[in-house]
Structure formats: C-alpha cells, structure tokens
Amino acid sequence: MDHNQPHAASEETRMLRDLVAKFVERDLMPLEPAVLKREATGGGFKLSEEEEKTLLARCQELGLWGLDVPEEFGGANLPLLSLAAAEEEMARACVPFTIPPDSPNLHMMLSVASPLQRAKYLDPYARGEQRSAMAISEPGAGGDPAGMTTRAVKDGDHWVINGRKIWVSNVPRADFIILMARTGDGKRQDGITAFIVEKGTPGFVIEREIPMVGGRRTYELVFEDCRVPAENVLGELGRGYAPMQLRLNVRRMQMGARCIGMARRALEMMTEQAQNRVTWGVRLADRQAIQWFAAEAVMEIHACRLMVQDLAAKLDAGADVRMEASILKVRATEMAQSVLDNAMQTWGAMGVTKELPLQLMHQQVRLMRVYEGPSEVHRSAIGRRTLGGKV
C-alpha cells in the first residue's frame, strides 16, 4: 500500500513530491552518515560550508527555491499543499537542510520591509546570499514573549538597545538578526518593535553558545547600548508583534509535515528490521508486539497527514486555523516521537546507537515539542477554546 500519495493531490503536487523525493535520495541521503558522525563526535548537527554550497546549487538548478514565496521575489508561489508534500519528503533524511530560503523571517520582511530595507536586506536574503536569525525569547519571556523586557530608546536618528535574548538559533552565520524590543509604555503585545541589527554592530554581543540535545546550538545575546539607525526599524513602531506572528500557522503546518516525513522513515526502518530479524526462531514481523508498533505508526501517520492536508487547504482558503494548527503541532510532534521511539526499540541495541538516524531524529522532535509553542501551551489553548475559559 502506498499511503504517501494523498488522494486529492494535484498533478503538480505529485510531480513536486517526486522531484523532492529524488533530490532527497540522490543528494541528501548520501550526506546522512557524515552528518551522524559529525554529531556523534561533538561537531553539532550541521553541514559543512562545502556540503551546504553543493546542495544550494542543486536546489537552484532544480528550481527548489522559495516554494511559498511570491514570484516577484523569485519564488514559485505554490499552494501550501505542495509545500507540505515537499517538507514531508525532505524530512525523511536526517540532514539539517531545508529548501531555501529559510522562510519565516522572509515572510515577516516581505510584509513590512521598507524599500530601503528590501534592497539592502530582503533581496540578498531572498536570493540566498544572506542569512538571518530571529531574537524574541528572553530568560524571563519564552512561551509568553509578550513579557519581554529588552528596551530600545530613541536617541537622535538612532535607537539605543539594552537587554538580553536567549535560545536564538542560526546566530553564527547570520548576517543580520531581527530583534524584538520594547519601545513604548504599552503592556504585553503593545509597544513591541522589530529592529534589523547587523552582525558586528557595537554593543551586540554573542554572550555564549548553548549546546542542546540533538547536536543543536542556540545562543544567548546581550545588547549593551547597542545603537541601531532609525531606518532599521522593521515595520511600524510599537507594532512588531503581529508581523512576527505572521505565518505562525504555516510554520506549524510545515512542522507537522516534517514530523510525518520522519515518522515515515522510522516506519520504513522498523519494517526492514522486523522482516529480517529473527529472535527465538520467529521473525519480529510475526510478533504481535512489533505488529502493533507498525499498525500504530501507520494509523498515526495517516491521521496526521490528513490534518496537514486539512490545515493546508484551509490556510490556502484564508480561514482562521488557530485551532487546527494547535491540534496538529501537538499531535504530530508527539506522534513522531513515539513512532521513532518504537523504531529504535525494534532495532534493539542498534536502534540506540549513533550510527542510525533514529536517535538523532528523535532528539530533533524532542526540541520541536518546545519551540513554536510548547505542547502544554497548545493543549491549554485547545481546551480553553473548547471550554471557553480565561487567559
């Protein structure tokens, strides 16, 4: 049975899925052993500059670029259903690479950047020549970023920023960061402004690198009288919160699709081992315990894929999908965690080695349960919307 071809997929979506699947087989999978080894020996979950360059060139050649970016910025402007199919295929490889350009910041900038900012930052970024990071979280404000205290004060034609950010990804390679800081007296969402801060701006200090599970690294940043020109205010003064949240639901859809890709890989590996491994004279595939692992995986993958498709279709239609996005974010991350865990279990000792990708994917999903809203925050939101509670 092939559960991977969604029933209602358009011809383009099907062909895009095939194209991405081939790219994954030919270009990503061969890098996986080196990626696993690098992570296992303390080198982090990352690609070398050389590996990344080769992949970017390949993506350019195949037109795998800016799938959800408007055509005027060189993108393909595909429906989200197609994007979901591509994300799912990409996630089958345990290789830290996404189809460029990495889009959350791109969409925020697309919606609010000034003409000057477009030329200076957005265009090179959209072409993949520059990278960026997004600094929102603070030691005292993570899941609830409206509690942030980093402050920017106007001084002539500059803003002077003081404060501290934490858990920021992609910092070392970022040419600029988008920094969220308070500029007004407003409470919570009100009075938060986005700034573009270039790498090397005096007073912008990378305080420390924080190793995380799965070979990931995030960074703590300190801003000490960091002066940023007024033209680097991104969007409206005091109204940075809404654009930052833009496409939050698209990201959740992408995460859901990635979880399905990882779970599919886990199921493939589980199946391979179950059909080959014999213990006490019986194939694992003939043991009910393992059959139930497989059945659970198939059912959950199917359910989550339907959720992704539903979310994608509604997003494309412009519906309010906060509920669907929360449901998917929680369900898909927990599904992938459990399927990966069962696949590891099926492989016995081999499953918990760093020679197989299962453990590393398991850890990436572990991280996903925290960022883009921890599971409990989404569960609270789902319950609150259902029961009509406060907060």
Place this chain on the structure above:
Amino acid sequence: MKVLVPVKRVVDYNVKVRVKADGTGVETANVKMSMNPFDEIAVEEAVRLKEKGVATEIVAISAGPSAAQEQIRTALAMGADRGILVEHDGTLEPLAVAKILKAIVDKEGPALVILGKQAIDDDMNATGQMLAALLGWGQGTFASKVEKDGDNLKVTREVDGGLETVSLKLPAIVTTDLRLNEPRYASLPNIMKARKKPIETVKPGDLGVDVTPRLTVLKVEEPAKRQAGKKVGSVQELVEKLRTEAKVI
C-alpha cells in the same frame, strides 16, 4: 525532425511487487506508479536531441488507463512538447501497443521513435522490434549511444560480445539501454510549464486498432523462496561438496 517517445506507466521500481491473492497478476491497486525507467532514458535522449538542434518536436505517447496522463505529464516536464494518451483499461500486449504506435506514426510522420528496450513490469523487450517490423523501418535496439551522422543515425548497441555500431537510415526505431544517459529530474519551473502543454486523448478504436489480447495468462506466482546458502571453510571442501552434494562436477 519530429521524435515520438512512448512512455509506459509501471509499478515504481522502489515498490516490492506482490502477486495478487487470486494469482491473476500483480497488485497495482494503491501502489505507487511511475514512468518505466527505460522510457525516462528515451525521453532524456529525445530532449538532448532537441537541445542539439537535431529534433524539432517531441511527442510523448502513453497507452494505458487515464491515470497514465501522469507519466505523459512527467515527460512534458522533462521537455517533451505535447502528449497523446491512448486510453484503454485492460491488458495491452506488446503487439497491440506496437499497432497503436504504428497508427500514430502513420498520422504524425516522425523521423524517429525512441522506446525503452523493455518495461520493468513484464520485461517483454518486444514493442520496439514489433513496431520496426510493422513499419518496415530499421532499428537500433539496446542503444548506449545515439548520434546524428549526416542523413543517418549512428547507434552504438550493447550486445553480448561488447559494443556494435550500426548506421540507420531515417526514419528509424531506437530502443534504449541503461547506459545511454542519466535522465534529468523534471525541475520545478518545468513542472509548472508542463501544466500548459496539451495532451490529446484517443481510444484504440479511434485508431482502428483491435487490442484484444491474444495470450491467456494461466497463473502468476512468486518465485520460490531462496534457500539459505551453505558456508564452506576451504576450496577443498567446496570442490568436495560440488562433487558429492551438488553433483555438478
């Protein structure tokens, strides 16, 4: 010159084929289907001929169910210009396909038809040769190299003893072997462009071709399971066992 490229819809080469429980054939319901890999090579070769300015138009043809449009669309995304679907739901034997192709050749008047040497489903290795016979054209089968040579086509063939080079007068038939080229991926921009390329649909009857099967399939079964091999400790033991157990020497 115009080039025709027939493309067949087959079970994807990554799928582990399963025989249907009633033994009438292999399971194709809910199975991923793709273009026959040898046909991808044929499309690629045609596109390269067009890029070199040798071919002027590439027409992709598939005979099969309406879903075979997918394979035509893939050929269009790789660079074919238009498609023809000969829609038929039942079995299509190589001779029936060859007759269908002949009818289309008569209508389209191509100088070259490039086919896969075989399809990975039934491995018949027959359609190209049958088509050449029906048309009375020359054929270069199992091609590993195709070059324009004046008015002729120089085709390098992979034969048992090595490589054979034949010169074909056009119009001609070529069937592709694995080493002819490495097919490109249909890039995203080309996938989007393929959307707008036309696919015409006809029925075998419209072409005046009777596709009634001439063969009866009695039974399809899986190959016998391979027995585990035996490990031997030395050449001496191997020779001994070949003599006494296998009785082959």
